[in-house]
Amino acid sequence: MENKLNKRNVAFLGTYLPRECGLATFTQDMMNELEKIRDFNPPRVVAVNNNATYAYGKKVMMSFNQNHRWEYIRIALELNRSNVDLLVIQHEFGIYGGESGEYVLDLAERLTIPFIVIFHTVLTAPNPKQFQIVARLGELSRRSITMAQSTVADLHKIYGIPAAKVSMIHHGVPSVETESREQLKTRYGYADRQIVSTFGFLSLGKGIEYAIEAMSGVKVKHPDALYIVWGKTHPVVKQEVGEVYRQKLVDLVSRLELNENVIFVDKLLTQEEVVHSLVLSDIYMTPYLGKEQAVSGTLAYGIGYGRVIISTPYRYATEMLADGRGLLADFRDPKSLETSILDIMDHPDKKNQMEQKTLDLGRTMIWNQIVLQYAAIIRDSVQSETQYTIQGSVI
Structure with missing residues (x-):
């Protein structure tokens, strides 16, 4: 009582x-x-x-x-x-x-x-x-x-x-039971691909264009690499200017002949789909442009599920990826992003070590x-x- x-x-x-x-x-x-x-x-x-x-x-x-x-x-x-x-x-x-x-x-x-x-x-x-x-x-x-x-x-x-x-x-970070990375890749049709991903609402400050440009160099050495951009355009952005940013990204993929290496999933993900998108990924990437960004829910999710994370050095990323939990690439620099992606894809042992370090923190979140x-x-x-x-x- x-x-x-x-x-x-x-x-x-x-x-x-x-x-x-x-x-x-x-x-x-x-x-x-x-x-x-x-x-x-x-x-x-x-x-x-x-x-x-x-x-x-x-x-x-x-x-x-x-x-x-x-x-x-x-x-x-x-x-x-x-x-x-x-x-x-x-x-x-x-x-x-x-x-x-x-x-x-x-x-x-x-x-x-x-x-x-x-x-x-x-x-x-x-x-x-x-x-x-x-x-x-x-x-x-x-x-x-x-x-x-x-x-x-x-x-x-x-x-x-x-x-x-x-x-x-x-x-x-939500707790969702999932299948293994390889099982999810098979279920979603990405078996035998090395997956780099980003999720969240699309808007200019996300820097996705630099990640797409980075995939040109990655493709040369790893033709199986696939960058998946999960998420719809931010509703406020769509209301104000429509799909201008998304179309710019789609045009960039076509111009760089990356149609087999970059795809967009234009939808609002359910919580289960967000977690699946992370678990099936080999690398999670936040190439954001805002140096002052103090918190990123998407990066927090990536840490929660123990992914290797490549990010630009905004405030939250710099703090959360310290002690070997990820790699920091330069702002607005496709070559720097490319170098980081290749570093992980070329060194599977390094990838495994990073995933474990990230997961150790992620379990507390x-x-x-x-x-x-x-x-x-x-x-x-x-x-x-x-x-x-x-x-x-x-x-």
Whole structure:
């Protein structure tokens, strides 16, 4: 009876499925694991919409348009009146309204229930508005969470968030039982091919064109090599400019005569398909162009499943691929990518060693392990709020 009375009620603020967004998938994965912990009730969602409408399921308790500023105040007041013990704010500048997503502060500043914030982007050179948002969220939150060790110091030194309030928790990775690499290759029709892959929404910053150019040199020495680009164009990009980037990539493949060595799978992958795409791969590649990228869910997935990873040296990759867990190639440099790919394909022993090192870290990133760290922070934050309430000084 006591356990039932002490169950925590947690809500998540952010995007949510079926909205096509990596952050929405992150939220769903965490919620699925959190509801398995016996001192938590099934979590709920306050879903942030863009200009589209979505057929949400029963887990969504409220939803609102990100561009309607008055809605942020309404949501805060409704949360204060609800039985929610703690709100988890998923923060990404682009999913909230106003300049750099500043409307989220209208909500945060009116909450009387505690909240924690998960920063999916931490900039080292923010503009004044970006600085204001992150600093204020950190000030008001019970805990600020980032997914890379390198950004822990940034939240403290750049944004002034007390170090004691900042925690690093790895990006979670789903656990899916699969067949072996060779069995999956056969099932998908790629038997006897050496597979390089990238998955995720297509957009200009992904640098796929440089990876395609790299395959020209790889093909000469390994004609069996196949680069698979899994994923549809990012819905926002498609709405704004259509399939311009994808068509540019398709034309490049044709011009370089790589039709047998590069293919596109133009669809939104299910979680099972994402994992299959990784497990059947010999190399996972993130040739991204943004040097400041502090977190990459796709790279986290590659580590979770113990793949050899070749990446450009953006912040997250530099940290996660240290200690022999992968290779770093230069930005916008097909020859550097080609050299790294050939290094792995020409040295199977090196590949095996890298896979083991990566898997050792990846095993600690599975969601059922990661959620325990979040659960401990939530318990502590709710307990602190209870103590403040008893003392008559609710923050």
